[in-house]
Amino acid sequence: MSKAASDVILPGATLGVMGGGQLGRMFVHAAQAMGYRTAVLDADPTSPAGLVSHAHIQTPYLDEAGLAALAREAAAITTEFENVPAAALDQLARTRPVAPSGAAVAVCQDRAREKAHFVGCGVDCAPHAIIATAEQLAAVSDDLLPGILKTARLGYDGKGQVRVKTRAELEAAWAELQQVECVLEKMLPLAYEVSVIVARGRDGQVVHFPLQQNLHRDGILAVTTVPAPNVTEAVSQQAYDAAHQIAASLNYVGVLCIEFFVLADGRIVANEMAPRPHNSGHHTIDACDVSQFELQVRAMTGLPLVAPVLHSPCLMLNLLGDLWFPAGATAQVEPDWAAVLALSGTHLHLYGKTEARKGRKMGHLTVTAATPEAARDTALKAAAILGIAPF
Known part of the structure; x- marks a missing residue:
């Protein structure tokens, strides 16, 4: 052997x-x-x-x-x-x-280190500045405004982020964030957002899922569509190449998600990465021949990695705790799962959380169909039943 x-x-x-x-x-x-x-x-x-x-x-x-x-x-x-x-x-x-290693996770935990890593890999990211002192705050270029001020550590799902248009708003936002180390990112003209999920083995083999197009609301992922409807082959290849390069440069083992902004002029810039399976990859359980979680198991155990195949066009809807509190309700109300599950191609995943709270991820619904158009049509019907705004 x-x-x-x-x-x-x-x-x-x-x-x-x-x-x-x-x-x-x-x-x-x-x-x-x-x-x-x-x-x-x-x-x-x-x-x-x-x-x-x-x-x-x-x-x-x-x-x-x-x-x-x-x-x-x-x-x-x-x-x-x-x-x-x-x-x-x-x-x-x-x-x-x-897997992944502590060293790789440490890069992903710190937005300043993450940006530096992207730059070191030759992957474009938004123009930005690190703000850890009053002097660095004063030295920020006006070219970075309007922007988004993000805490360097412990931020996710829109937490620890403040949009700022002026220097006065920037100063107030840094004070609001307790003057911890932050990254100010210039706001760019976005066309849409995408993500790539890769799995990398101990032997350096890398596989990836088809590009996912994502819609965020209030900083939280709301809808993922696969195949990505607006993406060109050139954009897909850029994203795959960048994700593979980033994973290799970290000597990464496991599942890694890279989120990208696609700009109005067609360029892509890396936004952030997550050293784990990702919300935008939940559809892989029902729409692919191997899920992101199975690849996580394979990578950490040294089993062979296989290139995933999307067997069904799909949309994934995030189910937040808000759905349990419809307008006018005086108490928590369970969504009408029976009506949702009466729709062909719906796959419900609830996470077993004991309490619904607004903004809390309670589950997801994946809709698969023979065509992207059919998947979208069913997803919109499900959204209407659940009280999710159309997309």
Whole structure:
């Protein structure tokens, strides 16, 4: 048996995941379907992934005893949340294979480092400036306004972001963000937004899913459409090439998502990356022959990666907690799932969260059909039933 083959972690072993959210839950489902046992580390006793895993270690991410318990349980470990401390992944990596590495996750956790990494890879990103001191704030070029001020760390789903048009608004926004290190990005004339999800193995093999076109509302992904309706072959190839280059430069192992802006003039610029499966890739469970979560399992265990095939055009709708509080309702109301599921090609995924809150991701609905037009038509009908604004 070759060394590469002997290093493969086969079904029957236990796979660990740092983080207990919905991405961890879908990873656990994929791992279990392939015959693996699973262990989740998350402090929340009702975490979506913890509730369906074979083992749930209920400790904070940096708890020494918890990390030791996960290392004893799991033959290999991954993460489902970009803000899991890189130091915890580094500690686990002393005794177990960890994918992605703490070093790669650390780049993704810091917008300043992330921008520098894009530039170092030769991948365009929006003009920007780092603001960590009053002097850097004063030195910001007027050319970067209007812009978006983002905290360098711990921001996602539109959190830690303020749009600014003037220097006065910029100064007020930095104060509002507690004067932590921030990145000011120039606002660019966008045509649309896309994302690429790649999986990279230990041997450097990289595969990717078809480009996804995304619609965000209030900083949160609302709709993903595949095939991407507005994308040219040239734009797709640029995005694939950039994503492969970024993954290789990080010596990345696992699933990585890169979000891009496509500008009005056809150029693409990298926005940000997530060191894990991504909301825009949830459609892969129902519309592709292999999901992003199965590729996450394959990459971390050393199993072969296969190029995914989209077998059905689709749209994915994010289901936020707002849907449980329709206008005029005096109490929480369960959406009419029966009416939605009466539509052909609908696939409902609810994440097992115990409480609906506005802005909270409660689930997603993927609509598959024989044609993109049919998928969109059904998705609009489902949106109307659920109270989601048309798109």
